[in-house]
Amino acid sequence: MSKLQPVRGTHDLLPDEYRRFAHVVGAARDVARLYGYREMATPIFEFTELFARGIGETTDVVSKEMYTFKDRGDESLTLRPEYTAGICRAFISNGELTQQLPLKVFAAGPMFRYERPQKGRQRQFHQIDIEVLGAPEPGADIEVISVAADILDRLGILERCVLKINSLGDPECRAVYRKVLVDYYSGHIGKLSEDSKSRLQRNPLRILDSKDEGDKAINAGAPSFADHLNQASRDFFAAVKDGLAAAGIAFEVDPTLVRGLDYYTHTAFEFVTTHIGAQGTVLGGGRYDGLIAELGGPPTAGIGWAGGIERLMMLCNEPPAEPRPVVIAPLGAAAETKALGIARALRRQGITVEQDYRGNMKRRLQRANKINARAAIIIGDDELAKGVAQLKDFDSGDQREVALDALADALKV
RNA sequence: GCGGCCGUAGCUCAGUUGGUUAGAGCGCCAGAUUGUGAUUCUGGAUGUCGCCGGUUCAAUUCCGGUCGGCCGCCCCA
Numbered sequence: 001m002s003k004l005q006p007v008r009g010t011h012d013l014l015p016d017e018y019r020r021f022a023h024v025v026g027a028a029r030d031v032a033r034l035y036g037y038r039e040m041a042t043p044i045f046e047f048t049e050l051f052a053r054g055i056g057e058t059t060d061v062v063s064k065e066m067y068t069f070k071d072r073g074d075e076s077l078t079l080r081p082e083y084t085a086g087i088c089r090a091f092i093s094n095g096e097l098t099q100q101l102p103l104k105v106f107a108a109g110p111m112f113r114y115e116r117p118q119k120g121r122q123r124q125f126h127q128i129d130i131e132v133l134g135a136p137e138p139g140a141d142i143e144v145i146s147v148a149a150d151i152l153d154r155l156g157i158l159e160r161c162v163l164k165i166n167s168l169g170d171p172e173c174r175a176v177y178r179k180v181l182v183d184y185y186s187g188h189i190g191k192l193s194e195d196s197k198s199r200l201q202r203n204p205l206r207i208l209d210s211k212d213e214g215d216k217a218i219n220a221g222a223p224s225f226a227d228h229l230n231q232a233s234r235d236f237f238a239a240v241k242d243g244l245a246a247a248g249i250a251f252e253v254d255p256t257l258v259r260g261l262d263y264y265t266h267t268a269f270e271f272v273t274t275h276i277g278a279q280g281t282v283l284g285g286g287r288y289d290g291l292i293a294e295l296g297g298p299p300t301a302g303i304g305w306a307g308g309i310e311r312l313m314m315l316c317n318e319p320p321a322e323p324r325p326v327v328i329a330p331l332g333a334a335a336e337t338k339a340l341g342i343a344r345a346l347r348r349q350g351i352t353v354e355q356d357y358r359g360n361m362k363r364r365l366q367r368a369n370k371i372n373a374r375a376a377i378i379i380g381d382d383e384l385a386k387g388v389a390q391l392k393d394f395d396s397g398d399q400r401e402v403a404l405d406a407l408a409d410a411l412k413v
Numbered sequence: 414g415c416g417g418c419c420g421u422a423g424c425u426c427a428g429u430u431g432g433u434u435a436g437a438g439c440g441c442c443a444g445a446u447u448g449u450g451a452u453u454c455u456g457g458a459u460g461u462c463g464c465c466g467g468u469u470c471a472a473u474u475c476c477g478g479u480c481g482g483c484c485g486c487c488c489c490a
């Protein structure tokens with residue numbers, strides 16, 4: 001069959017699938033608007049440096065998953081692997097945004113990560129994204145999670161998800177805890193899995209949620225982050241949990257929840273599901289108070305999340321049906337010409353009208369049936385002479401004569 | 414990046430223990446009195462059996478490679 005294949009890990013969104021895609025993005029956009037978030041977009045590629053500095057050189061995303069290339073001007077560019085760094089860069093690049101704090105934005109678009117594809121994991125995938133910049137208060141954490149919960153709820157996904165949250169503390173107590181953990185695991189290094197041995201250098205917190213049985217045994221005795229949070233971090237986390245409870249959002253505290261991007265502080269959270277295989281995370285994010293300063297901008301707090309559109313599509317309810325069209329089926333050259341004007345007038349009234357480019361009556365009605373039309377307007381020479389049309393209802397099969405100027409009213413739902 | 418499963422018509426799949434014309438259902442196309450769909454009936458076409466190479470008198474079937482999908486790990490949305 002030797003067909004042209006799309007690049008590995010990319011896929012086409014054909015109309016039926018795109019409907020679900022648009023449904024997910026539309027629901028997210030609507031809910032975000034209800035909370036006062038404004039939509040924006042940033043470029044699909046940025047200087048490589050932005051992601052390397054922002055996400056962290058040693059993270060998997062940066063060290064082995066980026067689509068990085070030199071352009072013709074010999075600049076190193078990277079297809080964005082996530083949205084947050086780009087939005088923070090836009091914040092720094094556009095001074096006017098610093099006057100609009102807190103800045104609450106919604107965005108959606110394609111992301112690129114060179115990974116081994118699987119269901120729910122493509123190399124080009126799409127995310128919806130929410131960010132709040134300039135709000136160090138726990139209220140922003142609560143709101144951002146609330147937006148997520150409402151979007152999931154509107155899509156019919158919330159009940160199939162669990163919200164897990166954790167605190168990663170501030171940089172000060174995280175550094176302390178990290179050292180405590182490294183010391184602990186170093187004492188058990190002989191029994192650690194190979195994966196975890198390498199994690200010990202890169203991201204020791206990750207060992208906490210290892211799936212390896214041997215690691216799990218060692219983890220049972222590991223010191224807990226909760227015991228090492230400083231007072232400020234403790235208070236912050238408590239405020240977030242209280243707020244979620246007050247808002248009626250169910251959650252579980254998961255001390256092993258650690259996110260893979262270096263910039264997170266304090267709140268980290270994920271909505272996870274068991275319904276789409278190994279790709280359990282449907283939506284995840286957290287607070288990143290140090291990121292903007294790290295990128296060279298004015299010290300500004302940030303919190304946000306990203307949700308995988310393809311994963312949401314796999315879980316969401318069937319989108320609402322599209323409006324059923326009306327088909328206009330003229331017979332003969334004169335009617336064909338006249339039908340163009342009739343169809344356009346009806347469309348101006350908001351009625352979806354399709355007119356085939358060719359075909360006899362049978363063919364046109366067959367196609368009308370195939371596209372799930374609700375009615376057909378049939379016009380031949382006889383009707384033309386009388387200024388009327390035959391209006392056929394496909395569901396009942398009834399057909400009646402309607403004056404041309406009464407068609408729009410007859411077709412209003 | 415590591416380990417494993419898989420790849421036959423548009424779709425879902427059967428099949429060839431290596432041997433002339435590779436099948437089914439759905440879908441598609443064409444007909445069943447001159448301007449009427451969906452339902453019914455009749456007929457038709459589906460295809461380099463993912464791609465490349467090897468073994469063989471002979472491969473879609475065996476072997477190797479490759480590309481792609483899927484599952485688990487890693488990682489993440």
